Amino acid sequence: MSFSKIKRRDFLKIMGWGGVGATLVGCDLPTTVTLEEGKEKVVSYLMPEEYVIPGVGVWYASTCQQCPSGCGIHGRVREGRVLKLEGNPASSVNKGRLCQMGQASLQAHYNPDRIAKPKIRRGSSLVDATWEEAYGLIAEKTANISGSKFAWMTGSVSGHQSVLLQAYLESIGSGNHFVHETINNAVWAKVCQDMLGDSNPRIRLDKAQSMLSFGADFLGTWGSPLHFSTEYAKFRTSPRGTLIQVEPNMTLTGANADLWVASRPGSEGALALGIANQLVSKQGLSMSGLPNSVQSLIRSYTLDETVTATGVDADRIADIAATLKRRSPSVVLAGASAQGHEHGYQCVAAAMVLNVILGNIGKTIESNGEFAYASMAPVSGNTHSLVSFSQAAADKRFDVVFFSGVNPVYTAPKSLGLKESLANIPFKVVFSHFNDETTAMADVVLPLASTEEDWGTHVAPYQAGVGEISIQQPLMEPLSTETRGFGDIVLTLLKKRKETAYEGFADYYAYLRNAFSTIPAEHKNGASDEQFWTDVLAAGLIDVGVKKTSLKVKGVEFDMPKEMGNSSAMIxxxxxxxxxxxxxxxxxxxxxxxxxxxxxxxxxxxxxxxxxxxxxxxxxxxxxxxxxxxxxxxxxxxxxxxxxxxxxxxxxxxxxxxxxxxxxxxxxxxxxxxxxxxxxxxxxxxxxxxxxxxxxxxxAKTDDVLVRFGGSETQVGRKLVSTIPADVYERTEGGDHVA
Amino acid sequence: MSVLQHLPLGRFIEAASRGSRQTKQTVQVSFIVMLLMAAMALFSAKVNAEVPNAVPPEGSYSGIHVEQPIEFPHDTHADINEINCMYCHTYARRSKVAGIPPTSKCMGCHSVIATDKPRIQKLTEYWENKQPPLWNKVHDVPDFVHFTHEKHIKRFVIDNEDLEVENVSEVCAFCHGEVKKMTVADKVKPLTMGFCQRCHQANDGPSDCWHCHK
Amino acid sequence: MSLSNLIDDWSRYRKGREEGGFHDYEHMWGMSIDLNKCIGCNACSVACYAENNLAVVGKEKFEKGQGMHWLRVERYWDEPDLGEERTSEFQQHGASFLPMMCQQCNAATCEPVCPVAATYHTPDGLNAQVYNRCIGSRYCSNNCPFRLRYFNFWSYYEDSWPAPLQMQLNPDISVRDMGVMEKCTFCVQRIRTVKDTARMEDRKVRDGEVQTACSQTCPTGAIEFGDMLGMYDPETGVAETRVTKMWRKHQVELGKTKQNKQTPEMRGYRVFEFLNTDPCVMYLDRVREV
Structure with a gap:
């Protein structure tokens, strides 16, 4: 990469000397000819693909790996480098859009601090090694290990990576697969499973007329943020839905709410029950579908009781109930701040009770269907796995642990003592891109190829009624010859364990290629094998459908603790x-x-x-x-x-x-x-x-200052952002908008 | 100054006419220079008979001769054997860059033709090592100049129905000189902004800065 | 050249305004940003960094106001039109987000003050910034009412793209060096590529064919980009673009200092319209249930 060789100072000199005249005729002055022949090198292709034209970008479909949502992406490749990512319009998850984390995926790929070589621990430091040494060491340590002594901690995983990972665990005879994500919907999923019979129901923001969200930051971190952002746009077009957000501190979703209500963490469940009480007592809705104990719990949360328990104004509670009733169908969600308590399950369950009372089940909360191929289905992470892993590590239950796609040393609270108990694990293998906290404690570091260099298949955990397998394909040659794809590593490990079923596959690509050759014929639409594979790669995904399921409301009993701990302490x-x-x-x-x-x-x-x-x-x-x-x-x-x-x-x-x-x-x-x-x-x-x-x-203050963008928190009277009431919007634009 | 005063540009003129006496003189002098240049351009502009519907750019340059890893004989290919420039520089009509032909293209012919010549043997060596030669760039413009070959080929070759196909190299010669008389290419045209601009004026090309600088 | 461009385009603009149209403009690129849909997520801003080789300046330089975010998402806590926020205990109507980029004013205040005519109007209605012509006087920045021009106080490329990060740089546009001004270009490299393609195929540019990086990535589709002069599509027979439809619907017209709307409640407005810079970006009011 070369940059302009003209020094600005020289240019100014010319300006000063010649004045305006010089700038007009200066275009031909020899001083501006600064590039000498033969200074730069130019190299041709040895044998280019037919479609490669230098100077013209080619777009390839792949899948984003920045968060577990699994958005489809297109990467622009020019002269063998990937330059820009965009959303894949064919993907039902993100519909051609991409968030800032997705955009910045390129910087993870081109990051100057990526690990380029395998490393092995020698004493207190990690030193560069070869793949043969790393594989050899892993084979040696896992040769005679009993299944219960082995564990693998991963982030959310799906597709053929999940298939291989399970195969490796089986080859060792271990069931210790810990799936950890700090940002998760685990409690929501459990409540949905218990009360609706489906852990991952479909949320119809496009149908909802009002929404009450207890800390569910669906525009930022809850569920599938980009998907819900596209749905949010539909929610906000006429007839415009009303969004009420209840949370302890403002999230991105809260910042876009019509009404933002501050809640003391832990009081969300009480508020939900209080609103339920209002809906039943003042708005004439029925709670007959609920168990008797829950009904009496709702009756106990009278307006006065709720105000005492939550600190939210009585008028506001009544208003929220009235809005939800008036603007039907509604949808009630619960997320991180509602589930993050010792009685988190009850808080989320209370929110789900509102959905039942408001009659939202089947209207705005539908069954999403089940992904047809269980072995590839997404396995979503949680923090329960982190807690139980920490406990097991403290109890010295594991001899060999693999970590991939997680950084538990960073995400685990110090009080879990994970960092200290890792010392109890004699052999730790970390699959990693960067030298993060967990990698620093590894005995063997296996450097992973980046998202833009690797093959893979992914099944998005939240899909709107479809079963898409999204393809991840390399967008460019690996930057380092010493990194390996996740699938390739696991495949090699399986071969080292003499698993004969995998001997035929030269690499992970061959494995994937075979998997798509043997896919049931109904997905191929009569295309030849080669054509089918090309089509799938070009589209970036294939919809293999879902098994239809239906929601069934079940009465779940729960209680709500009246005493919320020390109510004067900060949280x-x-x-x-x-x-x-x-x-x-x-x-x-x-x-x-x-x-x-x-x-x-x-x-x-x-x-x-x-x-x-x-x-x-x-x-x-x-x-x-x-x-x-x-x-x-x-x-x-x-x-x-x-x-x-x-x-x-x-x-x-x-x-x-x-x-x-x-x-x-x-x-x-x-x-x-x-x-x-x-x-x-x-x-x-x-x-x-x-x-x-x-x-x-x-x-005490330090020299390090807080740097914020922008000087003014207010518009200081300038009309920068103007706001109009929703009724005016409905009057002028209701029912008639530019599609 | 008189040029400026006839334009409906109150605000701009106000600022410009407040300039010192000296500035005015400079502007006047430069105006005369410009007139002279325009006159010179008028008289010297020649129409290239082989390329109809085009006025070739004026200007010449003599730079340094650049050695290349293989002394590629453009003359043998383009002149003696009359191979079209775009047979090898195939990207020129499809992309911003004309491109150095891929090694596979050379080998397409030279796996059988003239295999006893030392330069071809050197080329074969590159091919067998799977390592394309690292050429030294001769025709280079600064990074803030975004020249596109394809639009120029479109204007002067593809849309130029009167152009005989054997004269395509005359179009390339506008900016690259008579490469077909050289072995390795030398830079014989200045490729300065003035050089470009004169051609754009003569051939009604765009004068918008952002066409080339962005 | 550049000087003649400046003069030509100004006279053309003036003539167009006097006669109620935009003369000889091939295109007039414009935008419509719906603040009802904008969620303030920053995707547009980061997409702009990726597309336009924007330098990352680091904390110390950011503190001095040298951040190079061509597209910044401003966030305000007050709502002058609702008038409640100052007294209420909580931020009960959320925040007000405003994606702010160069407004591509037709009567741009930055243009006449440039001593070397490095900023001027292109024949497709863009406010151009020519880096190799710029001498860094910063007059344009001083004269911009939106503060949307960013100056290269340093040679950021020395620190911003340590290898191999520099491999991500977009070769279609320059990497700017110390001493030049830069700003949003409406992704001129994308516009030019599409125009070149259309020209190579002997056709006109179609509506929706050009997308800026921000409008393409926007998760809620709040940003619309297109030709303000309309485009005739022979297939559908439609002459209006999505953007012109939005502007017509919201009764905002180019070339006016004050809009005389038939329906004053329609949401379209332009920031600082009264300054008569005639911006090509229309915002649509944020909407809140009150």
Whole structure:
């Protein structure tokens, strides 16, 4: 890459000397001829593919791997380099759109801090090794291992990678597959399973006329954010749906709500029951489908009782109930901040009870069908697996553990003691792109090919009634010859275990190619094998359909604790954002420099405080506070606004990487997950992320300042964003919009 | 200055006419220079008989001779054997860049033709090592210039119905000179903005800066 | 050249305005941004970084206001039209997001102040910035009412793209060096590529064929981009583009300082319209249930 050789100073000199005349005739002056012949090199192709034309971009379909949603992408490739990603319009998940994390996938691929070579631990340090050495060591350590001594921790996984992974576990005879994601819907899925008979129902935002969301940040981190963003656009076109968001601190979804209600974490369930009470007692809806114990629970949450339990105004509670009734069909969702308690299951169940009372089941909450091929079906991660893995590691139950697609040393609260118990595991293999916290503790590091270099198939966990298998194909040659694709590594490991079924496959590509040759003929539409494969690659996906299922409302009994713990203590809210996600994208400079959607902070962590709380503590924006829990403390700078409950201090996830994760994430901010108490939801075992009591005090300022984009929090009287009431919008644009 | 005053541009003229006396003189001098240049251009503009409907750009340049890993004889190919430039530089009509032909293209002929010549043996060596030669770039423009071959080929070759097919190399010669008389190509045209611009004016090409600079 | 461009285009614009049309313009690229749909997610901004070789400047330089985000998403907490936020305890109507990029003004205030005519109007209605002509006087930036021009105070390429990150750079546009001004170009490289393709195929550009990086990636489809002069499509027989439809529907017209809407409630407006810069970007009011 060469850059302009003209020095600006020289150019200015010419300007000064010749004046305007020189600029007009200067186009031909020899001084502007700065490029000498023979200075640059040019290399031709040895034997190009027919469709490759230098200077003309070619688009290839693939699948994004930045979060578990599984969006289809198109990559623009020119001169053998992938330059830009766009959404694949054929994908039902993202319909041609792409979020900022997807855009920044390129920076994970081209990242200067990617691991380029396998590494093996020698004493206290990791040293470069060859693949033969790494494979040899793994074969040696797993040669005679008993299944119960082996474990594999992964992120959400699906498709043929999942098939191979299960095959490897079977070859060892192990059932220890821990699937971990910090940002998950596990409690929602459990409640849906228990109450509707389907863990992954389809949410019809396009049909809903109103929506009540208890902390479900469906535009940012809940479910399939990009999919719900496209659905949200339909929700907001006439007749325009009303969005009510209840949460402790403002998420991206909350920022787009018609009504944003601050809730004390843990009180969401009480509020939901209070609204249910209003719907039954004031709005004339029936709760006859519910078990008697739940009915009496709802009756006990009278308006006064609910106000006491939640601190939300009586009028507001009545209003919300009236709006939901008036604007039917509605849909009620619950997400991270509602499920992150010891009684998280009950909170989410109370929200689902609202759906039952409002008659939303079957209208705005439908059955999504079941993916037809169980072995490829998505396995979604949770935090229960992290807790149980930490326990097992502390109990010295494992001799060999594999980690792939997870960074548990970063995402586990320090109180789980995972980092210390990892020392109890004699042999740790980490499949990794970057030298993150978990990789730093590995005995063998296997460098993975990036999303843009690897083959794979993925089944998106949330699909709107279709069963698409999305193809991941390399968009360019690997940057390093020493990285390997995930599928290739597992296939090699299987071969090393003398699994004869895999001997015939030269590599993962051959395995995938064979899988698509042997796919049931009904999916091929009569195309020849080669044509079918080409078509699938060109489209980037194939819809293999779903098994039809139906929702069946079941009465589930639950209670609601009246006592919410120490009600005077502050609560830490480790909220997640579309951007850094659970911290895995802190090494991408575009995302570091993209201001946070709410606080507009760049390159840093911050704590969100309500103005009244800040006044009490005596801090201004940019001041440092010390947040101390029973499990540890962090110091972080403060951002003050009215989008947070006065009892809450919110520290969004992402920063605070202590290893050499990358030059961009190093020594930056704090990790709020680290000081969480090891509380779990009693029904599901999920980490109770929103239930850690903390003490917040003013701390000494450091030289490191809080940098935010933009000077003004208000429009200062300028008409920059103007707002009109929804009824005016309906009057002028109702029923007639440009498609 | 008189040129400017007739334009309906109140605000701009106000700012410009406040300039010092010296500036005005400079502008006047430059105006005369421009007139002279225009006159020179008028008299010297020649129509190339072999390329109808086109005025070739004016200007010449003599730079340094650049050695290449293989002394490729353009003359043998384009002149003696009368091979069309775009037979090898096949991307020129389809892309921004004309492209160096891929090694496979050379080998298409030279796996059988003239295999005893030392240069062909060197080429075969590259081919067998699966390593295309690293050529030294001769015709280069700065990175902020986004020249596209395809539009120029379109204007002067494809849409130019009166052009005889054997004269295509005359179009290429507008900017590359008589490459068919050379072995390895030398830069004999200045490829400066003035050089481009004179051609654009003479042939009604766009004068919008953002056509080439972006 | 550039000077004559500037003069020609200004006179053409003035003539067009006086006679109620835009003369000789081949295209007039414009945009419509629906703040009812915009969720403020930043996808457009990051897509712009990816498409346009925008430098990442780092925390220290960002603090000094040197961030190069051609498309920035502004976020405001107050709502002058609802008037409640100052007194309420909570941010009860959420936030107000505003994606802000160069408004491609027809009567751009940046153009007449450039001492070297490095910024001018192209024949397709774009406010151009020619990097190799720019001498870095920063007058344009001072004169821009939107503060949408970004100056290269440093040679950012030295630090912004450590190998192999530089392999991602888009070869269709320049990497800017120290001392030049830059700003949103409406993805001129995409416009030119599509125009070139259309020309090679001896046809006209079709509606929707050109998409800016931001409009293509926008998760909710809030950003529409297209030709304000309309495009005739022989297949459908439609002369209006999606963008012209939006502008007509919301009763916003180019070339006016004040819109005389038949239905004043229609949501279209242009930011700082009263300044008479005639922007080509129309915003549609945010909507809230109150």
């Amino acid at each position: 830490l809210a480790p909220s997640a954002r579309l951007g850094f996600w659970d911290g895995r994208h802190a090494n991408l400079p575009w995302l570091q420099e993209a201001p946070d959607q709410i606080s507009k902070v760049v390159w840093d962590s911050w704590a969100e405080l309500h103005p009244s709380t800040a006044k009490k503590i005596g801090v201004k924006e940019g001041d440092m506070v010390k947040i101390a829990s029973a499990s540890g403390e962090i110091n972080v700078k403060v951002y003050i606004y009215k989008g947070v409950h006065p009892d809450v201090i919110a520290v969004p996830l992402g920063q605070g990487h202590d290893a050499g994760f990358s030059r961009y994430a190093k020594d930056r901010g704090v990790n709020s997950l680290s000081i969480l108490d090891p509380k779990v939801d009693k029904m599901t075992g999920e980490l109770a992320l929103y239930s850690t009591n903390v003490k917040v005090t003013k701390a």
